[in-house]
Amino acid sequence: MLPGEKKYPNIFSPIQIGKFWAKNRIKYASTETNFNYSDGFVSEKELAYIEAHSRGGSGIVTTQGAYTDPRGEGQGYMGMMGIWDDKFIPGLKKMADVIHQGDALACLQLMHCGRVGGINLPYTVGPSAIKQRLRRFRPQRKMSIPEVEECIQEHIDGARRAAEAGYEIIEISGIVGYLISNFISKFTNWRSDEYGGDIQGRSAFMRKIVEGIRKEIGPDIALGIRLCGWEMLDDVEGNTEEESLESIKIAEAAGCDYISVTVGWQESLGSVISRDIPMGEWLYVAEKTKKAVKIPVSMAYRLFVPEIPEKAIAEGKLDIWEMCRPQIADPALPNKIKWDRQEDIIPCIACQVCLARLFRDAPVTCTVRPSCGHEGEREWGYYGFPKAEVKRKIIVAGAGIAGLQAACIAAEKGHEVTVYEKTGHIGGQWYYASRNPWGEKSSKYWDDQEFMRWINNTKTQCDKSGVKFALNTPVTKELLEKEKPDSLVIATGAVPEVPDIPGADKPHVVSMFDVFTGKAKLGKNVVILGGSGAAISLALFVVGKMEKEKVKDYNLAMIDPAPRFGWDVNPSYIWRYRLRLRQAKVQQLTYGQAKKITEKGVVADWTIVERKTKEKKQFKNQTVPADTVILSRLVSSKELSYGSFKADTAMIGDCVWVRRGIDAIQDGYRLGMRF
CATH class of the missing domain: 3.20.20.70 (Aldolase class I)
Known part of the structure; x- marks a missing residue:
């Protein structure tokens, strides 16, 4: 048995x-x-x-x-x-x-x-x-x-x-x-x-x-x-x-x-x-x-x-x-x-x-x-990949899901792989999305915690194949000159965009990643700049956080130029997410443009389209109250400090352009197949 x-x-x-x-x-x-x-x-x-x-x-x-x-x-x-x-x-x-x-x-x-x-x-x-x-x-x-x-x-x-x-x-x-x-x-x-x-x-x-x-x-x-x-x-x-x-x-x-x-x-x-x-x-x-x-x-x-x-x-x-x-x-x-x-x-x-x-x-x-x-x-290696004829030394910059997948496949094919991650954890955006607003040890169910199952599985496969991890270690010109890899995989992901408007550098303007980890504290009036799936995940997290801390009479608003929020979310989910946001009375300010951030809030223009009549109502230079402004509109990370590195180089995942999780994993897998 x-x-x-x-x-x-x-x-x-x-x-x-x-x-x-x-x-x-x-x-x-x-x-x-x-x-x-x-x-x-x-x-x-x-x-x-x-x-x-x-x-x-x-x-x-x-x-x-x-x-x-x-x-x-x-x-x-x-x-x-x-x-x-x-x-x-x-x-x-x-x-x-x-x-x-x-x-x-x-x-x-x-x-x-x-x-x-x-x-x-x-x-x-x-x-x-x-x-x-x-x-x-x-x-x-x-x-x-x-x-x-x-x-x-x-x-x-x-x-x-x-x-x-x-x-x-x-x-x-x-x-x-x-x-x-x-x-x-x-x-x-x-x-x-x-x-x-x-x-x-x-x-x-x-x-x-x-x-x-x-x-x-x-x-x-x-x-x-x-x-x-x-x-x-x-x-x-x-x-x-x-x-x-x-x-x-x-x-x-x-x-x-x-x-x-x-x-x-x-x-x-x-x-x-x-x-x-x-x-x-x-x-x-x-x-x-x-x-x-x-x-x-x-x-x-x-x-x-x-x-x-x-x-x-x-x-x-x-x-x-x-x-x-x-x-x-x-x-x-x-x-x-x-x-x-x-x-x-x-x-x-x-x-x-x-x-x-x-x-x-x-x-x-x-x-x-x-x-x-x-x-x-x-x-495609469903039944396993054959070992590569020539073993390479590969450095992967970034331990998000694209980098993890590329490292996993490359190592399975027999290459020497080291993953460098500038933060203290792996998983990239999926790590942040899986944070439980009620606390990591809470028994209260938080659906996005399931992302960690894939992260943990892929880390295990990397470990079994001999992948090395260096956390809190960014890839720099000096590191590349020292290690002399045959191939460099750039998988540095995406970061929240800092808008080019007055007040974007104020202390109450914070990154969505800092909100997920608890590094940034929330006030009672919160504005999220962004309307993608990442922003919706963040909004639901904030709602859960407010419920956990029993904050009454809080206000949460989202501002984005899009006509509908969550355009990149799977159809099976988005209608329920929108329903949950409406039930939590989250303001979704569509066709929105933040113009400046003050101590009192975000000055913005937006247009609301009535769901039934399709009537448009425009708002100009309105102040949305905010003692916390969260940046969630993601852009490709361009922190490339690699000097004149001339060896084989590839970029994968959101650092190419911001997409969905499936695209990042596909990028990593296909690159791993190539090695």
Whole structure:
């Protein structure tokens, strides 16, 4: 028995699904990638991606959803697999064979995307024609009874093809706003025929699909379904948790061998899988489901570390630990846990870049794993980099995320790497963003602390590869003349811009970095100059700080020339951040220009656009009260004191130009590949 198997005996115990036994209770969840061809055929890129997951150690590996209809009404993603014709069987069989090579059970998911489908059509279909809440999706058309019955048969035919392709498990998707969930939910099903009405009627579409598939494939193939345990659609009169639970019971009675339970829809107003939800938050939904059914229950969503599902399985709240994003970040996560090498796991930071890419009809990528989508390309080093033919001495100036990533890859390839950092810590902006306004030892949850998981992991990998670190040591001309490196990597990041206005040098004007570390003290009236994602992170930190210190009647304002703040923040987050700022009564002074800073505050011009009427109100030479002014508009650091250094030199990250975290890590990774 391996160390991790002893440490997590429940996770690594086998489990029976139908007539099959999975070697452990880890299930790689169905994940759309946009890697496949637009006509539905499986691509080599997708096969290489799935191979990484099959080799990674999961007991069950699930394919991405395959759409079941030839019209494309069920296709919700540009690179989505098809299963609506026998011509797809050979490619699907290749995928099943790849999964079996890793000694995992192969699970194929059937998915009709319903009101979020029809990616190449001017319309979507569903039980009723309900107005879309998200602008991305097309108008919905009501399905006739013959169309409903045709769709049921298409699911059954898809299941037959999956069985012929060699899959042990067939999974039906009925979550997040896809077609089956559209029928089950009161929000989207206003029908009065046999497919509408009460929860029994609204579940009839799902029930007939399950019963039809079970009859088609017989008892020797396992059958599961993903259903919503709580829709989080109370604001539009969606299903209650009790109604959702009833639909799950109906699925069990119809012939399902397991239930994968989820929370929320794409149209839910609440947060579900983002970083602001503590890990394990939704286990109560799995526990309620477990008490209501006799078949195994699996769950994903904010279960990133093994301690949580291990405890949940031991307590009877869960049977199977399901993961999507944590295994996008590291497909080898199960094996690393099994060997008790958690320090080697590339940690998902719930940034949602993978999801945002899908919504832009682009292939999935990953902030913390640049090799995502390149598993079959040797030069990207997913399975390890070969040692360089010529060993170099490399100096990295800056221990932010770009510098850390470059150092990590270069050292893995056998080079001698030293990272110099002028501050006393590593991680750059991510280090500052992860500071907890309630105190570093506080038990109060602060979502951006998850950035430190990646910083700590990358530092560990650097240490294992022999990277040396010199903190509180800037790179200078004298240091370069002494060390004589073969290559210099400039990764000095970005710094808050000091505006060229009167009063910018006053003592109550401080850097955002000093606010995060507590070096700068805050008054009751605070103005932030800046409106990017960094400024919003700072504003939320200040709000938390004021709450912690119980400061009453404080004022916080943000001033920036942008028409909307947070333009560089992932869509999954920005609307919630803006909501939190409004709830905290933070003034967002758009189209703003600070003109001077006085002891009383910031004199500025700005324009406010009313959200509903779009009416513009201009303000000129107004004083925004401030006893603390925080600089947060970042610009590239130009502190380059390297003299006439002539050797190989490269600049990466924000010191080139200020971008997002994924760009900095990609810069570092690609440069490391080059060495």
